[in-house]
Amino acid sequence: MSELPVRIAPSILAADFGRLADEVRAVERAGADWIHVDVMDGHFVPNLTLGPVVVEALRAATRLPLDVHLMIEEPERSLEAYVRAGADRVGVHVETCPHLHRTLAQIREAGAKACVVLNPATPAIAVRPVLGDVDQVLVMSVNPGFGGQKFIPGVLGKLERLRQWIREAELSVELEVDGGIGPGTVGAAARAGANVFVAGTAVFRASDYAAAIADLRKEATAERPR
Secondary structure, rough: OOOOOOEEEEHHHOOOOHHHHHHHHHHHHHOOEEEEEEEEEOOOOOOEEOHHHHHHHHHHHHOEEEEEEEEEOOOOHHHHHHHHHHHOOOEEEEEHOHHHHHHHHHHHHHOOOEEEEEOOOOOOOHHHHHHHHHHHEEEOOOOOOOOOOOHHHHHHHHHHHHHHHHOOOOOEEEEEEOOOOOOOHHHHHHHHHOOEEEOOOOHHHOOOHHHHHHHHHHHHHHHHHO
């Protein structure tokens, strides 16, 4: 785990959409590692957000990796469009992919890093068969669909199990956590094994983006297992 750095990925779900390009440039200057992009279809989750055109605009606004999280049904039908638009990493939910190996292979064949995502109530064992086929695993620590929700502590055990399996298999897989991440919860997630932290309101609602990102990184780094 020590070879995987702490990464802070501000989620644009909490940004000012009226000045999205400026917001993304601001967090890049403030020290963000990735930009997390939540795509919602109004079916799999009860909210509707953005599509490939916005991803393309984000790609033009930043050099940071775009970590695109597809909270959509039948992601295999549109994931290649997101890669063409500029997604560097594409996450799909195990709950929406009946042919998960095939969908993850499709992401890699399109030229992006493959990520598998678990909802809070989905057990870790659901993704164990594909750990060798992914570049990252994203554990949702809230039920997806809306920003600003409270962290669900029950996911910490899931993070611990996943990190243990990743270590035992000697894989270089990023372990990401998303939902309610901020001061206090980022340290607990880091202790459980996460190294990538998606933060929405904790960054974009802060008066100083650089200080918010630095504080999250400091807490996560201090709490990581040695």
